[in-house]
Amino acid sequence: MTDKSISPVTDLLAKPFPQKDAHGAISMPVYITAAFEFETAEEMEDAFLGKNGKHTYSRISNPTVEAFESRVQSVSGAKHAMAVASGMAAISGVFTTIAYAGSNIVTSPHLFGNTFSLFCFTLKEFGVEPRFCNLLDVNEVEKQIDENTCAVYTEIITNPHMEIADLAALANVAHQKGVPLIADSTLVPWTAFKAPDFGVDIEITSSTKYISGGATSIGGIILDYQTFDWRQSKKLKSLAEKTREYAFQIKFRGEIGRNIGAIMAPQTAFLQNLGLETMDLRFKEAGKSCLELALFLQTLPMITNVNYNGLPSNPFYEIGKKQFGDYPGAMLTFCLKDRAACFAFINRVKVIRRATNLFDNKSLIIHPESTIYGSLTPAYKKIAEVPDNMLRLSVGLENAEDLKADILQALIR
Numbered sequence: 182m183t184d185k186s187i188s189p190v191t192d193l194l195a196k197p198f199p200q201k202d203a204h205g206a207i208s209m210p211v212y213i214t215a216a217f218e219f220e221t222a223e224e225m226e227d228a229f230l231g232k233n234g235k236h237t238y239s240r241i242s243n244p245t246v247e248a249f250e251s252r253v254q255s256v257s258g259a260k261h262a263m264a265v266a267s268g269m270a271a272i273s274g275v276f277t278t279i280a281y282a283g284s285n286i287v288t289s290p291h292l293f294g295n296t297f298s299l300f301c302f303t304l305k306e307f308g309v310e311p312r313f314c315n316l317l318d319v320n321e322v323e324k325q326i327d328e329n330t331c332a333v334y335t336e337i338i339t340n341p342h343m344e345i346a347d348l349a350a351l352a353n354v355a356h357q358k359g360v361p362l363i364a365d366s367t368l369v370p371w372t373a374f375k376a377p378d379f380g381v382d383i384e385i386t387s388s389t390k391y392i393s394g395g396a397t398s399i400g401g402i403i404l405d406y407q408t409f410d411w412r413q414s415k416k417l418k419s420l421a422e423k424t425r426e427y428a429f430q431i432k433f434r435g436e437i438g439r440n441i442g443a444i445m446a447p448q449t450a451f452l453q454n455l456g457l458e459t460m461d462l463r464f465k466e467a468g469k470s471c472l473e474l475a476l477f478l479q480t481l482p483m484i485t486n487v488n489y490n491g492l493p494s495n496p497f498y499e500i501g502k503k504q505f506g507d508y509p510g511a512m513l514t515f516c517l518k519d520r521a522a523c524f525a526f527i528n529r530v531k532v533i534r535r536a537t538n539l540f541d542n543k544s545l546i547i548h549p550e551s552t553i554y555g556s557l558t559p560a561y562k563k564i565a566e567v568p569d570n571m572l573r574l575s576v577g578l579e580n581a582e583d584l585k586a587d588i589l590q591a592l593i594r
Protein backbone atom coordinates (compact mmCIF):
# COMPACT_ATOMS: atom_id res chain seq x y z
CA MET A 182 0.00 0.00 0.00
CA THR A 183 1.13 3.52 -0.78
CA ASP A 184 1.58 5.60 2.34
CA LYS A 185 0.30 9.08 1.39
CA SER A 186 2.45 10.77 4.05
CA ILE A 187 5.72 9.91 2.32
CA SER A 188 6.97 11.26 -0.98
CA PRO A 189 6.49 9.17 -4.14
CA VAL A 190 10.28 8.79 -4.47
CA THR A 191 10.70 7.51 -0.89
CA ASP A 192 7.80 5.19 -1.43
CA LEU A 193 9.43 3.87 -4.59
CA LEU A 194 12.77 3.26 -2.86
CA ALA A 195 11.24 1.70 0.23
CA LYS A 196 8.88 -0.73 -1.45
CA PRO A 197 9.90 -4.17 -2.74
CA PHE A 198 8.70 -5.21 -6.19
CA PRO A 199 5.26 -6.81 -6.13
CA GLN A 200 6.62 -10.06 -7.56
CA LYS A 201 9.44 -11.24 -5.33
CA ASP A 202 12.56 -12.46 -7.09
CA ALA A 203 13.46 -16.09 -6.34
CA HIS A 204 16.79 -14.98 -4.80
CA GLY A 205 15.52 -11.78 -3.20
CA ALA A 206 17.48 -9.55 -5.60
CA ILE A 207 17.00 -5.91 -4.51
CA SER A 208 17.14 -4.70 -8.14
CA MET A 209 14.70 -6.46 -10.43
CA PRO A 210 16.86 -8.84 -12.53
CA VAL A 211 16.73 -8.67 -16.32
CA TYR A 212 14.69 -11.58 -17.60
CA ILE A 213 16.17 -11.96 -21.06
CA THR A 214 13.98 -14.69 -22.41
CA ALA A 215 11.52 -14.90 -25.27
CA ALA A 216 9.19 -17.47 -23.71
CA PHE A 217 8.10 -18.91 -20.35
CA GLU A 218 7.28 -22.60 -19.84
CA PHE A 219 4.50 -24.42 -18.05
CA GLU A 220 3.97 -27.70 -16.18
CA THR A 221 0.66 -28.54 -17.83
CA ALA A 222 -1.56 -27.71 -20.78
CA GLU A 223 -4.23 -26.45 -18.35
CA GLU A 224 -1.83 -24.01 -16.75
CA MET A 225 -0.79 -22.89 -20.20
CA GLU A 226 -4.37 -22.29 -21.27
CA ASP A 227 -5.03 -20.19 -18.16
CA ALA A 228 -1.88 -18.16 -18.80
CA PHE A 229 -2.92 -17.40 -22.38
CA LEU A 230 -6.37 -16.36 -21.21
CA GLY A 231 -4.84 -14.09 -18.55
CA LYS A 232 -6.35 -16.09 -15.69
CA ASN A 233 -3.28 -16.85 -13.57
CA GLY A 234 -1.14 -13.74 -14.08
CA LYS A 235 1.70 -15.80 -15.59
CA HIS A 236 3.93 -14.58 -18.39
CA THR A 237 3.86 -16.47 -21.68
CA TYR A 238 5.96 -14.56 -24.21
CA SER A 239 8.00 -11.36 -23.86
CA ARG A 240 6.25 -9.54 -26.72
CA ILE A 241 3.16 -9.67 -24.49
CA SER A 242 4.63 -9.23 -21.00
CA ASN A 243 7.87 -9.77 -19.09
CA PRO A 244 8.69 -9.75 -15.34
CA THR A 245 11.31 -6.97 -15.60
CA VAL A 246 8.98 -4.80 -17.66
CA GLU A 247 6.10 -5.53 -15.29
CA ALA A 248 8.21 -4.47 -12.30
CA PHE A 249 9.04 -1.19 -14.06
CA GLU A 250 5.38 -0.61 -14.90
CA SER A 251 4.30 -1.14 -11.32
CA ARG A 252 6.82 1.42 -10.07
CA VAL A 253 5.80 3.91 -12.76
CA GLN A 254 2.24 3.41 -11.66
CA SER A 255 2.99 4.18 -8.04
CA VAL A 256 5.16 7.24 -8.74
CA SER A 257 2.70 8.72 -11.27
CA GLY A 258 -0.53 7.81 -9.51
CA ALA A 259 -1.87 6.23 -12.71
CA LYS A 260 -4.37 3.38 -12.49
CA HIS A 261 -2.52 1.46 -15.19
CA ALA A 262 0.90 1.90 -16.85
CA MET A 263 2.01 0.30 -20.11
CA ALA A 264 5.70 0.40 -21.05
CA VAL A 265 6.54 0.39 -24.75
CA ALA A 266 9.57 0.64 -27.02
CA SER A 267 9.67 4.44 -27.43
CA GLY A 268 7.75 7.65 -26.89
CA MET A 269 6.53 7.35 -30.47
CA ALA A 270 5.35 3.77 -29.80
CA ALA A 271 3.31 5.19 -26.91
CA ILE A 272 1.71 7.88 -29.09
CA SER A 273 1.05 5.58 -32.06
CA GLY A 274 -0.19 2.89 -29.63
CA VAL A 275 -2.72 5.29 -28.11
CA PHE A 276 -4.06 6.33 -31.50
CA THR A 277 -4.21 2.82 -32.93
CA THR A 278 -6.30 2.02 -29.84
CA ILE A 279 -8.84 4.84 -30.18
CA ALA A 280 -8.71 6.27 -33.74
CA TYR A 281 -10.52 4.85 -36.78
CA ALA A 282 -10.88 5.73 -40.46
CA GLY A 283 -13.05 8.84 -40.58
CA SER A 284 -12.07 10.03 -37.11
CA ASN A 285 -10.09 13.18 -36.31
CA ILE A 286 -7.64 14.41 -33.68
CA VAL A 287 -7.99 18.00 -32.48
CA THR A 288 -4.50 19.29 -31.74
CA SER A 289 -1.98 22.09 -32.25
CA PRO A 290 0.43 22.18 -35.22
CA HIS A 291 3.11 22.91 -32.60
CA LEU A 292 4.22 19.38 -31.88
CA PHE A 293 7.33 17.28 -31.47
CA GLY A 294 8.59 16.54 -35.04
CA ASN A 295 7.70 12.84 -35.25
CA THR A 296 4.28 13.37 -33.68
CA PHE A 297 3.63 16.02 -36.34
CA SER A 298 4.72 13.52 -39.00
CA LEU A 299 2.62 10.69 -37.46
CA PHE A 300 -0.48 12.89 -37.63
CA CYS A 301 0.18 14.51 -41.04
CA PHE A 302 1.33 11.40 -42.93
CA THR A 303 1.15 8.01 -41.14
CA LEU A 304 -2.29 8.22 -39.55
CA LYS A 305 -3.68 10.34 -42.38
CA GLU A 306 -3.06 7.47 -44.80
CA PHE A 307 -5.33 5.31 -42.59
CA GLY A 308 -8.09 7.93 -42.83
CA VAL A 309 -7.45 9.78 -39.56
CA GLU A 310 -7.46 13.56 -39.93
CA PRO A 311 -5.33 15.93 -37.84
CA ARG A 312 -7.31 19.08 -37.05
CA PHE A 313 -4.79 21.74 -36.24
CA CYS A 314 -5.97 24.69 -34.20
CA ASN A 315 -4.82 27.02 -31.48
CA LEU A 316 -5.13 25.03 -28.25
CA LEU A 317 -4.61 28.23 -26.27
CA ASP A 318 -8.09 29.33 -27.43
CA VAL A 319 -10.72 26.96 -26.01
CA ASN A 320 -13.48 28.46 -28.16
CA GLU A 321 -11.55 27.46 -31.25
CA VAL A 322 -11.01 23.97 -29.81
CA GLU A 323 -14.70 23.62 -29.12
CA LYS A 324 -15.53 24.52 -32.74
CA GLN A 325 -13.15 21.89 -34.10
CA ILE A 326 -14.63 18.99 -32.11
CA ASP A 327 -17.35 16.95 -33.80
CA GLU A 328 -18.92 13.50 -33.43
CA ASN A 329 -15.84 11.87 -35.05
CA THR A 330 -13.24 13.49 -32.81
CA CYS A 331 -11.40 10.67 -31.04
CA ALA A 332 -9.27 12.94 -28.81
CA VAL A 333 -8.01 16.39 -27.98
CA TYR A 334 -4.24 15.99 -27.93
CA THR A 335 -1.61 18.34 -26.49
CA GLU A 336 1.98 18.41 -25.28
CA ILE A 337 1.98 19.86 -21.75
CA ILE A 338 4.80 22.18 -22.87
CA THR A 339 5.08 22.15 -26.65
CA ASN A 340 8.48 21.11 -27.99
CA PRO A 341 10.13 23.34 -29.23
CA HIS A 342 7.57 26.21 -29.22
CA MET A 343 7.18 26.06 -25.43
CA GLU A 344 3.53 26.98 -25.24
CA ILE A 345 1.48 25.82 -22.27
CA ALA A 346 -2.23 25.25 -22.74
CA ASP A 347 -4.57 25.52 -19.77
CA LEU A 348 -5.19 21.79 -19.32
CA ALA A 349 -8.20 22.10 -17.01
CA ALA A 350 -9.93 24.39 -19.55
CA LEU A 351 -9.05 22.01 -22.41
CA ALA A 352 -10.32 19.00 -20.42
CA ASN A 353 -13.50 20.87 -19.72
CA VAL A 354 -14.38 21.50 -23.40
CA ALA A 355 -13.25 18.02 -24.42
CA HIS A 356 -15.32 16.30 -21.71
CA GLN A 357 -18.40 18.40 -22.44
CA LYS A 358 -18.22 17.04 -25.98
CA GLY A 359 -17.62 13.45 -24.81
CA VAL A 360 -13.98 13.39 -25.94
CA PRO A 361 -10.89 12.36 -23.89
CA LEU A 362 -7.95 14.70 -23.25
CA ILE A 363 -4.65 13.04 -24.08
CA ALA A 364 -1.40 14.73 -23.10
CA ASP A 365 2.27 14.17 -23.83
CA SER A 366 4.04 14.92 -20.53
CA THR A 367 7.61 14.28 -21.68
CA LEU A 368 8.87 17.73 -20.66
CA VAL A 369 7.97 17.55 -16.95
CA PRO A 370 8.22 14.38 -14.81
CA TRP A 371 5.42 12.98 -12.65
CA THR A 372 6.93 14.22 -9.40
CA ALA A 373 6.14 17.78 -10.59
CA PHE A 374 3.13 17.22 -12.85
CA LYS A 375 0.01 15.36 -11.77
CA ALA A 376 -2.02 14.82 -14.92
CA PRO A 377 -5.34 13.81 -13.26
CA ASP A 378 -5.39 17.07 -11.26
CA PHE A 379 -5.96 18.85 -14.59
CA GLY A 380 -8.40 16.42 -16.21
CA VAL A 381 -5.96 14.50 -18.43
CA ASP A 382 -7.44 11.05 -19.14
CA ILE A 383 -4.54 9.36 -20.92
CA GLU A 384 -0.94 10.52 -20.57
CA ILE A 385 2.01 9.48 -22.67
CA THR A 386 5.67 10.07 -21.87
CA SER A 387 8.89 9.44 -23.73
CA SER A 388 10.83 7.67 -20.96
CA THR A 389 13.93 8.14 -23.14
CA LYS A 390 14.14 11.61 -21.58
CA TYR A 391 13.90 12.19 -17.79
CA ILE A 392 13.25 8.60 -16.77
CA SER A 393 16.02 6.72 -18.55
CA GLY A 394 18.59 8.35 -16.28
CA GLY A 395 21.31 9.77 -18.45
CA ALA A 396 20.12 8.83 -21.93
CA THR A 397 20.78 5.12 -21.57
CA SER A 398 17.81 3.82 -23.56
CA ILE A 399 14.74 4.50 -25.67
CA GLY A 400 11.33 3.93 -24.11
CA GLY A 401 7.78 5.16 -23.76
CA ILE A 402 4.91 4.89 -21.30
CA ILE A 403 1.15 5.05 -21.64
CA LEU A 404 -0.64 6.01 -18.42
CA ASP A 405 -4.33 5.37 -18.01
CA TYR A 406 -6.12 7.25 -15.21
CA GLN A 407 -9.39 5.45 -15.93
CA THR A 408 -11.23 8.77 -15.77
CA PHE A 409 -12.83 8.65 -19.20
CA ASP A 410 -16.09 6.90 -19.95
CA TRP A 411 -15.21 5.02 -23.16
CA ARG A 412 -18.86 4.32 -23.87
CA GLN A 413 -18.67 7.78 -25.49
CA SER A 414 -16.04 6.53 -27.96
CA LYS A 415 -17.38 5.23 -31.28
CA LYS A 416 -14.60 2.66 -31.46
CA LEU A 417 -14.51 1.43 -27.83
CA LYS A 418 -18.23 1.76 -27.08
CA SER A 419 -19.22 -1.91 -27.19
CA LEU A 420 -16.09 -3.01 -25.29
CA ALA A 421 -16.75 -0.30 -22.69
CA GLU A 422 -20.34 -1.45 -22.19
CA LYS A 423 -18.84 -4.66 -20.79
CA THR A 424 -15.58 -3.47 -19.25
CA ARG A 425 -16.30 0.18 -18.29
CA GLU A 426 -13.21 2.14 -17.19
CA TYR A 427 -10.93 -0.76 -18.16
CA ALA A 428 -11.84 -0.57 -21.87
CA PHE A 429 -8.75 1.37 -22.97
CA GLN A 430 -6.22 -0.84 -21.19
CA ILE A 431 -7.97 -4.03 -22.29
CA LYS A 432 -7.97 -2.92 -25.93
CA PHE A 433 -4.28 -1.96 -25.74
CA ARG A 434 -3.04 -4.89 -23.63
CA GLY A 435 -5.19 -7.57 -25.19
CA GLU A 436 -4.91 -6.53 -28.82
CA ILE A 437 -3.07 -3.43 -30.00
CA GLY A 438 0.17 -3.69 -27.98
CA ARG A 439 0.82 -7.31 -28.83
CA ASN A 440 -0.21 -6.95 -32.50
CA ILE A 441 1.97 -3.93 -33.08
CA GLY A 442 4.76 -5.63 -31.15
CA ALA A 443 6.09 -2.51 -29.47
CA ILE A 444 6.41 -3.67 -25.86
CA MET A 445 9.49 -2.43 -23.99
CA ALA A 446 12.56 -4.68 -23.89
CA PRO A 447 13.54 -6.05 -20.43
CA GLN A 448 17.05 -4.55 -20.67
CA THR A 449 15.45 -1.12 -21.14
CA ALA A 450 13.05 -1.69 -18.26
CA PHE A 451 16.01 -2.49 -15.97
CA LEU A 452 17.86 0.71 -16.93
CA GLN A 453 14.77 2.87 -16.66
CA ASN A 454 13.81 1.35 -13.31
CA LEU A 455 17.14 2.61 -12.03
CA GLY A 456 16.66 5.97 -13.76
CA LEU A 457 13.30 6.43 -12.08
CA GLU A 458 15.01 6.43 -8.68
CA THR A 459 17.05 9.57 -9.47
CA MET A 460 14.60 11.24 -11.85
CA ASP A 461 13.31 13.87 -9.43
CA LEU A 462 16.80 14.77 -8.21
CA ARG A 463 18.15 15.23 -11.74
CA PHE A 464 15.06 17.15 -12.86
CA LYS A 465 15.30 19.67 -10.00
CA GLU A 466 19.03 20.20 -10.46
CA ALA A 467 18.73 20.70 -14.23
CA GLY A 468 15.64 22.90 -13.77
CA LYS A 469 17.58 25.19 -11.40
CA SER A 470 20.44 25.54 -13.90
CA CYS A 471 18.00 26.07 -16.76
CA LEU A 472 16.40 29.06 -15.02
CA GLU A 473 19.82 30.47 -14.20
CA LEU A 474 20.93 30.10 -17.82
CA ALA A 475 17.70 31.64 -19.16
CA LEU A 476 18.25 34.71 -16.94
CA PHE A 477 21.86 34.91 -18.13
CA LEU A 478 20.97 34.54 -21.84
CA GLN A 479 18.53 37.45 -21.51
CA THR A 480 21.40 39.76 -20.61
CA LEU A 481 23.38 38.99 -23.79
CA PRO A 482 22.81 41.47 -26.64
CA MET A 483 23.44 38.93 -29.44
CA ILE A 484 20.65 36.69 -28.17
CA THR A 485 16.93 37.39 -28.61
CA ASN A 486 13.66 35.64 -27.73
CA VAL A 487 14.93 33.61 -24.78
CA ASN A 488 12.05 31.22 -24.26
CA TYR A 489 11.77 29.48 -20.90
CA ASN A 490 8.47 29.24 -19.07
CA GLY A 491 10.17 29.71 -15.69
CA LEU A 492 11.11 33.33 -16.52
CA PRO A 493 8.66 35.68 -14.76
CA SER A 494 8.43 37.70 -18.01
CA ASN A 495 7.29 34.63 -20.01
CA PRO A 496 3.60 34.74 -21.07
CA PHE A 497 3.15 31.16 -19.77
CA TYR A 498 4.83 31.78 -16.39
CA GLU A 499 1.63 31.73 -14.29
CA ILE A 500 0.00 28.74 -15.96
CA GLY A 501 3.35 26.92 -15.82
CA LYS A 502 3.61 27.52 -12.06
CA LYS A 503 0.06 26.30 -11.58
CA GLN A 504 0.55 23.11 -13.55
CA PHE A 505 4.21 22.24 -12.85
CA GLY A 506 5.41 24.16 -9.79
CA ASP A 507 8.87 25.79 -9.68
CA TYR A 508 10.56 24.20 -12.68
CA PRO A 509 8.79 23.96 -16.02
CA GLY A 510 11.36 21.50 -17.36
CA ALA A 511 15.01 22.03 -18.24
CA MET A 512 14.76 22.91 -21.92
CA LEU A 513 14.94 26.42 -23.37
CA THR A 514 15.17 28.00 -26.78
CA PHE A 515 16.73 31.24 -27.97
CA CYS A 516 17.31 33.02 -31.25
CA LEU A 517 20.43 34.40 -32.92
CA LYS A 518 20.67 36.71 -35.94
CA ASP A 519 20.13 33.99 -38.54
CA ARG A 520 20.63 30.32 -39.40
CA ALA A 521 24.35 30.85 -40.13
CA ALA A 522 24.87 32.38 -36.67
CA CYS A 523 23.13 29.33 -35.15
CA PHE A 524 25.39 26.92 -37.05
CA ALA A 525 28.50 28.91 -36.04
CA PHE A 526 27.41 28.82 -32.39
CA ILE A 527 26.83 25.05 -32.51
CA ASN A 528 30.24 24.54 -34.10
CA ARG A 529 31.99 26.51 -31.33
CA VAL A 530 30.54 25.02 -28.13
CA LYS A 531 33.04 22.97 -26.09
CA VAL A 532 31.12 21.88 -22.98
CA ILE A 533 27.63 21.66 -24.49
CA ARG A 534 27.27 18.62 -26.76
CA ARG A 535 25.96 18.63 -30.35
CA ALA A 536 23.15 16.09 -30.16
CA THR A 537 19.40 15.68 -30.20
CA ASN A 538 17.51 14.24 -27.19
CA LEU A 539 16.37 15.91 -23.98
CA PHE A 540 17.32 15.60 -20.32
CA ASP A 541 20.52 13.70 -20.73
CA ASN A 542 22.94 14.40 -17.85
CA LYS A 543 24.88 16.33 -20.50
CA SER A 544 23.67 19.64 -21.94
CA LEU A 545 22.66 19.23 -25.58
CA ILE A 546 22.24 21.76 -28.36
CA ILE A 547 20.39 21.41 -31.65
CA HIS A 548 19.07 23.58 -34.49
CA PRO A 549 15.53 22.10 -34.81
CA GLU A 550 14.64 23.58 -38.21
CA SER A 551 17.50 21.86 -40.07
CA THR A 552 17.33 18.55 -38.14
CA ILE A 553 14.12 17.40 -36.41
CA TYR A 554 12.01 19.31 -38.99
CA GLY A 555 14.65 19.15 -41.73
CA SER A 556 12.92 16.64 -44.00
CA LEU A 557 9.58 18.47 -44.10
CA THR A 558 8.61 20.24 -47.34
CA PRO A 559 8.46 24.06 -47.18
CA ALA A 560 4.64 23.85 -47.00
CA TYR A 561 4.74 21.60 -43.92
CA LYS A 562 7.55 23.65 -42.38
CA LYS A 563 5.21 26.61 -42.64
CA ILE A 564 2.48 24.72 -40.73
CA ALA A 565 4.95 23.61 -38.05
CA GLU A 566 6.31 27.18 -37.66
CA VAL A 567 9.83 26.39 -36.45
CA PRO A 568 12.03 29.50 -36.95
CA ASP A 569 15.36 28.95 -38.69
CA ASN A 570 17.25 31.28 -36.34
CA MET A 571 16.27 29.34 -33.22
CA LEU A 572 18.41 26.97 -31.13
CA ARG A 573 17.17 24.48 -28.56
CA LEU A 574 19.21 23.82 -25.45
CA SER A 575 18.50 20.91 -23.10
CA VAL A 576 20.23 21.73 -19.83
CA GLY A 577 22.12 18.95 -18.08
CA LEU A 578 23.97 18.53 -14.79
CA GLU A 579 27.20 20.43 -15.52
CA ASN A 580 28.09 23.36 -13.28
CA ALA A 581 25.97 26.32 -14.47
CA GLU A 582 28.98 28.69 -14.46
CA ASP A 583 30.82 26.38 -16.85
CA LEU A 584 27.81 26.38 -19.18
CA LYS A 585 27.65 30.21 -19.10
CA ALA A 586 31.34 30.43 -19.95
CA ASP A 587 30.88 27.98 -22.82
CA ILE A 588 27.97 30.02 -24.23
CA LEU A 589 29.99 33.25 -23.98
CA GLN A 590 33.03 31.83 -25.76
CA ALA A 591 30.81 30.34 -28.49
CA LEU A 592 29.13 33.71 -29.13
CA ILE A 593 32.18 35.95 -29.22
CA ARG A 594 34.14 35.90 -32.44
Ligand SMILES: *Cc1c(COP(=O)(O)O)cnc(C)c1O
Pocket residue numbers: 267268269270293295296336340365367368387388389399400401539
Ligand atom coordinates in the same frame (compact mmCIF):
# COMPACT_ATOMS: atom_id res chain seq x y z
C1 LIG B 1 11.33 12.80 -27.67
C2 LIG B 1 9.89 13.12 -27.64
C3 LIG B 1 8.94 12.21 -28.12
C4 LIG B 1 9.31 10.89 -28.76
O1 LIG B 1 9.95 10.03 -27.89
P1 LIG B 1 10.96 8.85 -28.38
O2 LIG B 1 11.27 8.14 -27.13
O3 LIG B 1 12.11 9.54 -29.02
O4 LIG B 1 10.20 8.03 -29.36
C5 LIG B 1 7.61 12.55 -28.03
N1 LIG B 1 7.22 13.73 -27.51
C6 LIG B 1 8.11 14.64 -27.04
C7 LIG B 1 7.61 15.92 -26.48
C8 LIG B 1 9.47 14.37 -27.10
O5 LIG B 1 10.35 15.28 -26.66
